[in-house]
Structures are given as structure tokens and as C-alpha cells.
Amino acid sequence: MKVMTDFIEVESGGRGHYEDITDEVARIVEKSGIDDGVIILHEMHTTAALVIQEADEDVHRDTMDVMDEIVPSNRKYRHIYEGVSNATAHIKNQIMGSNLSIPVMDGKMTLGTWQRIFLVELFEKRRRRVAVVVMGTHSST
């Protein structure tokens, strides 16, 4: 049984941008040498999110449009010292979620054909951090 920890650093592309981190996550799984187990991803911010979705920009833009309708900019917020965009980002984070757990089998994440892992920027262009842990068994032990 083995545990490997790591961090992913992302320079986010601005409000509403989906940053595909799948390849980087896959490299961590590979480097861990773990065959069967789990990978846990946690983004360390209150105004971004982690989601699994298709790598399709139209889906991403549709999603952000609907999120803007659900959490509109043209209503009053109490938490406004960093602006309305920040207020809405805090709420969208709680709707979309901060962490992901994905089974690892035969040394690979069990993502479906169309599934990719994204850090979604909900506020503004920022340096974002994702904490990662891979746990499980590896053949060499």
C-alpha cells in the first residue's frame, strides 16, 4: 500500500474558463506506480471549482451562461467588497464543488470516454492550486 501526494499549479484563464488538467493528473497517477486505488483532487480556493466534463468549449460556455442565469450579476449581494463577480463565484463554487474522487484501476483513472478533469475559474485570472493524493496498491510490493 502506498500514498503519493502532489500539487498542481494552474494559471487560470479568467472568469468562466475551463482549464483541462487531465494530462497532468494522469502523469501523477503514472508516477505514483499505484495500480489499484483512488485519486483525490481538491482545489484550494473558494471562488473556483473542479468538475469532470467533456472537452467541448460549447458545453463549457453553455454551462457558464446557465450558471450566470442561476447566480445573476444583477441582484444585490451582501459580500461585495471584492465586487459582484466575486460574490457570485463564492456561490457557484458551492454548486459546482471543490473536490473529486476517482477510482484508479490497472494504473489508470477510470474516466469514461468523454470525461476530462477541469479546474473552472469562477472569479478572475488567478494562480490556482490543486492538492492531489493517490493511494492504493502497487504490483512491485
Next chain:
Amino acid sequence: MKVMTDFIEVESGGRGHYEDITDEVARIVEKSGIDDGVIILHEMHTTAALVIQEADEDVHRDTMDVMDEIVPSNRKYRHIYEGVSNATAHIKNQIMGSNLSIPVMDGKMTLGTWQRIFLVELFEKRRRRVAVVVMGTHSST
């Protein structure tokens, strides 16, 4: 310490259907022989979801009605080559989530009295797959 992996195959009941997979998940936990640890469930699709809720059809229908109001069919989407129902499913997936992590204690999931595990079909009748991993200690070792 032990790791057991498995897959659950679900023939989904069509758009908005909640498929109760609790018994099948419980059998995997039992088969694993793991006493204390965790079970991780991940549905491998971008237009379905995994949730924990009560086994009450009224709750499920109320939820799907509200989801249809949040992500309405009568607005324009960019991602429409598989139809509006598919576009909305991609967005609902990101609101409801793709994976679950549940502690296992004394050989059982720590679900509350009313909690059951559901695969929610957000698009159309499909064959769906859930990847499962159980990790933890077992008394026999």
C-alpha cells in the same frame, strides 16, 4: 490494508430516472471483506449523475422539475448536435456531480436512515457504468 475494485452496470430508465444502486454497492462492500475504510463511486459519463437521496419518487420528480427550471429546454444552447436534452444534461451533471465518497465502518457504508445511492439519468435511456473502489482494513489480516 486491502483494495477491491469493481464496476456496476446500469440500464438507465430514461431521462430523469433515478436508479437505486444501493443494494449492489452494499454487496460490493460486503464481498470486499473490508471493515473500516472508504468506498468511492464514479459514474463514467458526462450526461448522468450520482447522488445520495431518499428513495421517494416524489422527491425525485420534484428534483427533476426544478432542474428543468434551472437548466431550461427553451433557451438557446451552443452544444446542440445531440439535441437540447443532451445540452441540458451536460450542465445538470456539473450541478449534481459525478462521484461519491462514503466512509465504511464495521463492514457497512455509513449511510443515514433515509439515504440511498442513485444513478440519475439526465439524457436518455442508456447503458451506464459506475467504477467502484473499496479501500481499508479487514480483521482477517
Next chain:
Amino acid sequence: MKVMTDFIEVESGGRGHYEDITDEVARIVEKSGIDDGVIILHEMHTTAALVIQEADEDVHRDTMDVMDEIVPSNRKYRHIYEGVSNATAHIKNQIMGSNLSIPVMDGKMTLGTWQRIFLVELFEKRRRRVAVVVMGTHSST
């Protein structure tokens, strides 16, 4: 490799209240003696939620206001034998989520500067339970 399980009991503060359980969760991580691994939290109810957010009452109230707009009280629900407030709580639970997975490194959760863990009461003042498991390696073994 070690597994530690525990429960957190919360007397919730009533509908819409955010109960900060971070310190109690941190104590469990510390008590476990685990250095590198993961902590899994699962609230055992269908009308509450677990989220990670800033410890800012304005953010909490903004979030609950928006949730009330998304899942309004002035529409018809099928599941009404415990009242409209209960019906809406079941739906909000599925939007906000029941469980969290957070990497543990060097004996501490990898929470960001502003991140705190909250049990969010979506129905009414209740005794709530959160199941907790910490898994990972510890230096002493």
C-alpha cells in the same frame, strides 16, 4: 498504513445556518497521527449539506438567498407531507452535496487560506451526524 473512523455530532442552528466544523475535523486528523493520506466526510442526512467555503456570514446568507431563488418555496411540490421547507431541502442537498474528500499532507488537511468546512442546515434545527474516515501513512510505522 492506518485507518481511523469517527463521528461528528452537530446541533444545527436552523434553516440556512452554516455550522463551522473545521476545528473538530482538524482534531480528528491530528488524533489519527496520519501524515499523508485523505480524510472523507459524509453527512448522514437528506436535508443538509457539506460544503467548503469562506467563514463569512455574508457569503453564507447570499448563498442561501440564491438557493431559495433556485428552489423557490412558492411553487408546487409533490413531496409535501413534511412541508415545503422540507421539499426544497431535499433538492438543495443534491445541488450542494453530501460528502467531501480532502487530501492530508504532513498531518494537516490541504485547505486553502480561506477554506473552512461547513455543515449547512437546509431544513430545520436538528441533531446532525457526520461520518469521518482518515486513511494514510504515519511516520511511526
